[in-house]
Amino acid sequence: MEGLPTTTKSERRWRSKPLQTSKPSILMAFFSCVAWLYVAGRLWQDAENRTVLANLLKKNLGQRPKVLSVEDKLAVLGCKDLERRIVEAEMDLTLAKSQGYLKNHLQQKVSSSGQLLAVIGVYTGFGSHLNRNMFRGSWMPKGDALRKLEERGVVIRFVIGRSPNQGDSLDRNIDKESRSTKDFLILEGHEEAQEELTKKVKFFFSTAVQNWDAEFYVKVDDNINLDLEGLIGLLEDRRAQDGAYIGCMKSGDVISEEGKAWYEPDWWKFGDQKSYFRHAGSSLIILSKNLAQYININSASLKTYAHDDVSVGSWMMGIQATYIDDNRLCCGSIRQDKVCSLT
Template sequence: MDHSSPYREGLPTSTTSSSSKAERRWRSKSLNTSIVMAFFSCVAWLYVAGRLWQDAENRNLLANLLKKNADQRPKVLTVEDKLMVLGCKDLETRIVEAEMELTLAKSQGYLKNQLQQSGSYSGKRLLAVIGVYTGFGSRLKRNAFRGSWMPKGDALRTLEERGVVIRFVIGRSANRGDSLDRNIDEENRRTKDFLILESHEEAQEELPKKAKFFFSTAIQNWDADFYVKVDDNIDLDLEGLIELLASRRHQDSAYIGCMKSGDVITEEGKAWYEPEWWKFGDEKSYFRHAGGSLLILSKNLAQYININSVSLKTYAHDDVSVGSWMMGLQATYIDDSHLCCSNSRQDKVCSLA
């Protein structure tokens, strides 16, 4: 009995050792599980953080694209804007319709009849209306002409009774009503020898348009067989010109002058430069036309300019512009050397002043 005591005392010791090992294994397993869980938690956190960062970048990129598209997108028109656009289109349509009606009225002679009733049209068929181009700074030239070949005062009225009207032709200042306009109006009150083109702005670059205004205004004010344009640097043999015109009085569609052609100047900055030089073909040569110093149109050609003035194209020079209008018509070109003002002929009717 005594031998069994040690055995019984040692048995609990063995049981305790086994329990400690089991506990250590459990703790080790729990630790491993915690580490794995922590690892997966870190991975999950990194994944979520990465997605959030990527989404933030995407949102930023998308916001920038939307902003850029918004800047490029046309602004929304307000009701007032739409009404203004519609009003402009309606105004443009009305302008076109008015121009068509004006052209029709001119072709049917209504404007001329109105002028006749108002007293600004003489009602007498004239031989010629001679328009002498002038400018605001050419008063001395005008006075020189009035003292030489151009009649003045009562002599000018007497010439009109013979069937020839002469007027200095000028437009209006860019600043309407300024001292330039007032000086011309005052001079005209004294001399009564101006044809003032109210719708034309007097400027060097506007000379080609001046031809349209001159022929249109002249034919609405006077009924003549011929309409003559003369530069302000020309002296005329007035009786010689009257004789020349009288000899061709019954010749319709007459386009008379010192006919010429010549090279088109294509280099900007040079004299006589033509901005639309490319329209004149590979040879860069002007078509045949009357020189601008003195050119003459018969009544029906001047009437054509009057009727179609809205749509007639102008070039850099007035004589080329008039020549281009004549090309599409059944005009009779008359090259008369008496009208070549710069040549040395003794029987010419014009010369450089």
């Protein structure tokens, strides 16, 4: 009788091995299928994109240049139009400034005819009260006489800045005197200090042209007596003369030795001969309206030197200014018809 087939232990172990490795194989096969599908999908998508782009290029080939210039790219981005609007806005701002439309400043036209003849700024300091009273009692009108002079088109003001310790007794005394006499131009943004003196002329012309519409702006030192009618007559003869830079023109050596009088820290900028360029002397400087407006508009970038007259002269060199050397404005001369003299 034949017996039933039997299996040994080793045969059972051999037959069980495929059961142990079948699950990982299925997983590998599954992931392989997924990966193949992903790659095939991407390839199909890229092929479709390439087809779309090729059709667009063929369609626009005759309409656009093959290579875009920088100007074309800026136009596409809208930058060109923005650049144009910025330039236009800057031009409008410059024009508005030149016409006096400045923030918190309204031009005061006190002349019945509209434009004043001149604004005369007389430098003064905190300790010059007696000197101011002397001027008010001599060549400078006061009270009603000052108002009548303004009706003729001439404004005169003492020019002073603020104390380094703003609001202290120095400022309060000037404010009190100003309320009483009404003949001050207080430069709110300027510090009245010796080391800041050369910047004062820039603040004066800028502030004066913002506050009054005049044909001329005159800076006068505090050690000068004026023949006021003589000065008015001189300015009347120069009416409607744009670009007028008027004064007692001079030059001179640049002092390069520190500690000496009139020392110029920037002496090396004036060349090997160390000589100043032609400029109106400090005692009395006259600028026509457009030159004062130029200083006002560009005040932030204008360089100041050790002396205010040299500073003004340097600003005039770069623009179309007409230099007018008038010996009547040489206050130290011996001419009989001069309009100023040293005190």
